[in-house]
Amino acid sequence: MDAGMIHPLAHIDASIVEIGEGTKIWQFASVIRGARIGKDCIIGASAQIDGASIGNDCHIQNGVSIPHGVDIGDSVFVGPGAVFCNDMWPDATKDGIDHEVIAAGCTIRVEDGASIGANATILPGVIIGAGAFVAAGAVVTKNVPPNMVWRRNGWTGAFPDGYRSRRMRLCK
Numbered sequence: 001m002d003a004g005m006i007h008p009l010a011h012i013d014a015s016i017v018e019i020g021e022g023t024k025i026w027q028f029a030s031v032i033r034g035a036r037i038g039k040d041c042i043i044g045a046s047a048q049i050d051g052a053s054i055g056n057d058c059h060i061q062n063g064v065s066i067p068h069g070v071d072i073g074d075s076v077f078v079g080p081g082a083v084f085c086n087d088m089w090p091d092a093t094k095d096g097i098d099h100e101v102i103a104a105g106c107t108i109r110v111e112d113g114a115s116i117g118a119n120a121t122i123l124p125g126v127i128i129g130a131g132a133f134v135a136a137g138a139v140v141t142k143n144v145p146p147n148m149v150w151r152r153n154g155w156t157g158a159f160p161d162g163y164r165s166r167r168m169r170l171c172k
Contacts, residue, residue, distance in 0.1 A: 003022065004019070004020075004021055004023045004024055005025070006019075006024075006025045007027040007029070009028055010025045010026065010028065010031070011028075011030045011031070011032070012032075013031065013032040013033065013035075016032075016033065017031050017032065017033075017034065017035045017036070018035075018036045018037065019031065019037045020037060020038040020039035020040070020041065020056065021040070022039050022040040023037055023038070023039065023040060023043070024041070024043065026042075026043060026044055026045040027045050028045050028046045029043050029046060029047045029048075030047070030048050031043070031049045032050050033050050034068075035049040035050065035051055035052055035054075036052075036053045036054065037049065037054045037058075038054055038055045038056035038057070038074065039056045039057070040056055040057050041057065041058045041059070041060065042058075042059045042060065043060045044061040044063070044064065044080065045062045046063045047060050047061070047062065047063065047064045048064070048065045048066065049066050050067045050068055051068030052067060052069070052070040052072065052084075053070070053071045053072065054066070054072045054076075055074035055076065056074045057074055058072060058074070058075065058077070059076075059077045060078045061077075061079050061080040061118070062080045062081070063080050064078050064079075064080065064081065064082050064083070065083045065084060066078075067084060067085075067086045068086065069108065070084045070086065070107070070108045071108070071109045071110070073110060073111045073112035073114070073130070075113050076113065076114050076115070076116075077114075077115040077116065078110075078116045079115075079116055079117045079118035079119070079120065080118045080119070081118055082118065082119065082120045082121070082122070083119075083120075084108050085121065086106050086107070086108065088124045088125070106124035106125055107124075108122055108124065108125070108127075109127045109128070110127075111128060111129050111130040111131075111132070112130045112131075113130050114128045114131060114132045114133070114134070115132075115134070116128070116134045117134055117135050117137065117138065118136040118137070119136060119137050120134045120136065120137065120138045120139070120140065121138070121139045121140065122134070122140045123139065123141050126143055126144070127144070128140065128143075128150075129144055129146030129147065130146045130147070131147040132144040132145065132146060132148050132149070132150065133148075133159070135149065135150060135151045137152050138150055138151060138152045138154075142154075144156060
C-alpha cells in the first residue's frame with residue numbers, strides 16, 4: 001500500500017493511540033482512548049474507534065462504531081454502519097456498579113480474514129471465527145465458527161459451493 005494519510009478533519013488523540021504505517025483515516029473519523037490500528041488499514045469517514053485493537057490490512061468502512069474491548073485480527077472487512085456492543089447491561093447510570101464485573105465477558109473478538117456486512121450488530125462476548133462472514137443487517141448473538149456464514153435470521157452454515165472462487169473471478 002502507499003503512504004498513510006490522516007484527513008485534516010479526523011480526530012486523533014495522538015498522545016495515546018497507535019497507528020501503523022500506510023494506514024488511511026478519513027474525514028470525521030475518531031480514534032481515541034488508547035486505540036491501536038495496524039499497518040495498511042483504511043478507516044472510513046465518521047468511523048469511531050474508541051480503545052479497540054485493529055490488526056493489519058483491515059478495511060473499516062464509514063460510520064462503524066468499535067468501542068474498547070473489541071479485538072479485530074488481520075485482513076478483516078467491516079461494512080458501513082456496523083456496530084460492536086460492549087455493554088451487556090446498558091443503562092444511563094452506572095452508580096454503585098463494579099465496572100470490572102460488568103466488563104467481564106463483554107469483549108468481542110473478530111479473527112483474521114472475517115467479513116462483517118453493512119449495518120450488522122455484534123453483541124457482547126461474541127467471537128467471529130477466521131474467514132467467517134456476517135451478512136448485512138444481521139444481529140450476532142452467538143459465536144460464529146471459522147469459515148461459516150451468519151445470516152440475518154441467525155442461521156449459520158457453510159459458504160455456498162464455489163463462493164470464494166466465483167468472487168475471485170469477479171475481482172479480476
